[in-house]
Amino acid sequence: MSDNRNSICISSLSARRTPVSACRKGSVTVEAALAVPIFFLAVVSLLYLMEIMAVRTTVRAGLQAAGKQAMQDACSVTAVTPSGLERNVVRAIGEERLERSIVEGGASGLNCEGSYMSPVTGIGKLFVKYEIRLPIPVFMVPPVSYEESMKIKAWTGYEKEAFGDKKEETVYITETGVVYHKDYHCTYLELSIRMVQASKTASLRNNSGGKYYPCERCAQGNSEGVYITDNGDRYHHSLTCSGLKRTIYAISISEAAGKGACSRCGG
Ligand SMILES: [Zn+2]
Ligand SMILES: [Zn+2]
Structure with missing residues (x-):
């Protein structure tokens, strides 16, 4: 036990x-x-x-x-x-x-x-x-x-005060212009398209006293009438030619460096 x-x-x-x-x-x-x-x-x-x-x-x-x-x-x-x-x-x-x-x-x-x-x-x-x-x-x-x-x-050109808060004067330029404009309604910015007889283009002078040459962009037609602008140096056969259109860009004055002021509105 x-x-x-x-x-x-x-x-x-x-x-x-x-x-x-x-x-x-x-x-x-x-x-x-x-x-x-x-x-x-x-x-x-x-x-x-x-x-x-x-x-x-x-x-x-x-x-x-x-x-x-x-x-x-x-x-x-x-x-x-x-x-x-x-x-x-x-x-x-x-x-x-x-x-x-x-x-x-x-x-x-x-x-x-x-x-x-x-x-x-x-x-x-x-x-x-x-x-x-x-x-x-x-x-x-x-x-x-x-x-x-x-x-x-958007890639649509400049916009005043779009970015940043710099208060700068806005000026206007064209694609080919060498001057900037302070006035958006400057007559130099306005296109004054008028129709003239093709045979008379040789004797016509633009606002700066220059001759009119045939546009390289619109097709060379045999039309009687051609289109010119007061400040341009080309005559156009087509009214819809891109050479007759003008894009105006608004930029800040600092970006217009290298361009002179317009003699009409820049002073
Ligand atoms: Zn101007
Ligand atoms: Zn043209």
Whole structure:
């Protein structure tokens, strides 16, 4: 009986002792079991962080490229359509790049809603919104929203006080003119197109006393009447010739460096 008890006692002692050593081994195992996933989680998190940064950079670059295109088109279409912008952003980034990225919805996940361009100042504000989904298996993390925006000026010439706050006088120049005008309505800036007989062009003189030569831009026709301007030195066969059109640019006076003031309005 007593032997039996002893043996029980011993066995209970040994049974009590065994868990201690098992516990130490176990704690190492548990630590390893935790440390490895945590390490991988950290690595994966880092990779995702880098991917998010890469996506943001790519989208911003795409928006820049699309914005440049939109502002280039602004001379013919003075409006920014969000859907058109979206297409250009996707094209700039590459549809495939977006499809296999962590952007929610892939190539159709970009939203340029709210982008606009002011037809008065020609300044566009472009937005692109998108969501990034993080595939974390255990926790259901909702997609994170991101937004890139930029301010861009349409390529329609200069605009007074469009950017910056420098208060400078605005002067007006033409594409080919060597002088700047302080008055937008200066007669030298106005085109005075009139029709004259083609045979008389040799004897006519412009305001600066120069001769009229045939325009290189419009087709040489045999028309009786040709078009001249008081300040031009070409005669044109076509009224729609680009040589008869004049683009006037408004610039700040510091940008007109090298040009002289107009004798009529610049004084
Ligand atoms: Zn002038
Ligand atoms: Zn012409």
